[in-house]
Amino acid sequence: MNYKMMGKFLSQILIVEAGFMVPALLISLYTGSRAAVYGFGLSILITAGVGALMYYFCRNSTRRFFAREGMVCVAGSWIAISFFGCLPFVFSREIPNFVDALFEIVSGFTTTGSSILGDVEALSPGIMYWRSFSHWLGGMGVLVFLLALSPNGERGKGYTMHLLRAESPGPNVNKLVPKMRTTARILYVIYMVLTFINFLFLLLGKMPVFDAVCTAFGTAGTGGFGIRNDSIAGYSPYIQNVCTVFMFLFGINFSCYYLLLVRHVKEVLKDQELRLYIIIFVVSILLITFNVRGLYGSWEETIRHAAFQVSSIMTTTGFASTDFDLWPGFSKALLLCLMFVGACAGSTAGGLKMGRLLLILKNLRRNIRRILSPQRVEVVRMNGNRIGEDVLNNTNTYLAAYGVILVGSFLLISIDGLSMTTNVSAVAACFNNIGPGFDVVGPTCNFSVYSWFSKLVLIFDMLAGRLEIFPMLVLFSRSTWRHK
Template identity: 45%
Template sequence: MNKKMIIYILGKMLGVEGAVLLIPAIVSFVYGERSGLSFVAVSVILAVIFLLLGRKKPESTTIYGKEGFVIVGLAWVLWSLFGALPFCISGSIPNYIDAFFETVSGFTTTGSTILTDIESLPMGVNFWRCFTHWIGGMGVLVFVLMITSLDDQNSMPLMRAEMPGPEADKLVPKARHTAKILYEMYFVLTAAEVVLLMFGGMNLYDAVVHSFSTAGTGGFSNRNASVSFYDSAYIDGVITVFMILFGVNFNLYFLLLLKDWKSVLKNEELRAYLGIIATAIAVITVNIVNIYGSVLHAFRYASFQVASIITTTGFYTADFELWPQLSQVILLTVMFVGACAGSTGGGIKVCRFVILCKSIRQELKKILHPNAVTVVKMNGKKVSAETLRGINVYFAAYIFIMVLSVILVSIDNFDFATSFSGVLTTINNVGPGISKVGPVDNFYMFSPLSKIVFSFDMLVGRLEIIPFLLMLSLDLWRRRF
């Protein structure tokens, strides 16, 4: 293992985080807040680490896939560990475990929180909370690759490790150019949302932080009542549309730029994604129409909440715990599914469910027609045996981690709905669950052990399990390659 190169890359990444922390520091100073000093202090610490570890490139610079997984796993943990310090130093979140939970929730774009009075936070601190969503949405590594000079040979193993879904791939031959294209599209969509929200009456600050959270499909808000604070059908509509847009595979936007409409329209994952959204909205609208008195009002709240949950954003405009059981079950179901691969959304991903369903159908055909030659196809291409094996391993690991996490969290002795949905919402990077972790509640009442378990689940969910499991493997650290 090229440990010197791993340390070098991590040093550069921490240096980037130090520079990024100056942005919320500037926001704090603009609003005349002393909390800006906490960001500067951590930025200085990270600058020193960068000078010690990230300046001198090792003689051997080659890294491979396994080292890429290690770097990605450690990078997300280190960014979260240091990103939590400004919360503690400023006094906004005095307890470090709480601050770590909040930061992991930010970078992984989960949106779960331990804060009970968000509006009392300094403007710079609230900006940092939502900005972590924007950085983590496209990926910490992709963000670093875009703004550093890491060569393409070493960039691609990092991108593949951070975006390990079935369709993770390059848009163009060079990985850094791919990262640049992704962030250009990401920035344009974010800026468009900011403008549209301001047209709806939001001030610039509120429009920026809510756009950051929408773009990263995170769900942090600077308002205690989330988006329901604005009570605006226009704002609800804008955020609903952009949540759905950010849940789409960004490769498809690249194809749109190339005017390859045919490939976009024939994409099976996109059609399944939009079909699930439309079906869920229709059923919930009918189910809650008696609560809101009209189809339009029911449609408004149903569409926002479905978009928020399936894209794992976590905003809310209604307390869906008061909705009928059918609506709640549908929301929990789409929470499992998640958004598209290659998007900023979390969850298991639509393409995995589509492939899994096709695999089941293939097995049934084999039983009925033993001599028939059957293959699983996605978008007209054969799904390799390796991909199918990877999906099966992913599901098995997902269930194992979820069950183990529920058992550990149950030590706090909350009801099953709270423990189960708390784990489900964190491992799928959604934000709100049901019962005591519902949309108008949060995670403040859990023990430190449970908060660490939830933080682990958020990181595992964001990196889609395998990188984290590899990092915990003793065999990986013993081997030389």
């Protein structure tokens, strides 16, 4: 295990995180929020100081780096940025309880959007900005950002691929171009451009600049932290429609945008995952629209709320334009299913992912045909490309781990004695990085009702869901820590 190399990466991430706290500190200074200024100032000093010390002791690390180190490095980095990222909440006393502060920032970095806050609008602007910005930073990935900043001259023996594979969402990770650092830069450029366009459209709807910045961060990262207690419900229909469109766009595999830029339009149109994503999106809107048509005054309002919530839940954003916990049972059941399905692999969304769902369905069909015709030879293909057995095995393993964690987490948080609907939706919302659930943790409620133990379970679920399970699980394996 190359501890020094991992320590060097972790130190760089902490220094970058301290730098990202500076805008929040400046906002706090400008607005005169003394407690927030103290919180961010002290947090920056501690985070940067720890990062600098780690870098000093790990500066002479070797570049021997394998998949095991990649998994541990990613999981450790996300735990570390969450620990130090919650310090401004604690030091400013705006979220004085450490477990609550940790829950809030983990929810931010993992783009979950679940919250323990009952009155979001009571937060100071600097804290509110940091809370929303955590979505944007976590959406594409913290280590991906670090790789994008790394100079081309640095040569590592495959460690960039190991890091990107461990942090990126989806059943497999492909390079857009031969160099992984260039791939990371392309992804972040696309991410930043889409975020800026989203911001401009929000401004056109006369949204205040600060609101537009925070909302764009939440939409881009498909996170869902609102800066108002009613989330997006209090904004105009135009702004709600803008959020609907951009949540959908950020749920698409970013490689599709790259293919469009290099004019490979036919490849995008033939993408099976994108087709399935669009079909489920449209069909879900139609079904919910007809199911809730009597709850709203016009078809326009009905379609707007149905499209918004489908886009929000399917892309695991978690914004709310209405209290969907009051919808009929069929619509709520459909939204619950969309929580598990998620959007496309290679996007900022959570959930099972469309690509993985396709592989599961295709492999299921192949195995049924094998049962009927044992001598039949058949391969699984995606977009015309043969899928290797290792990818299919990893998908099956992921599905098994997914089920075990869901059931285990549900049993553990049920100790608190809340309703089954609350507990099932809470685990689904956190593990799939959605945000709101149903009943006590619905869109107008929060997660403060849970005990500290249940919050820690849900924190693990959020991290495991964002990191595709395996990086978190390897931390509990003995073989991970054995020297070889």
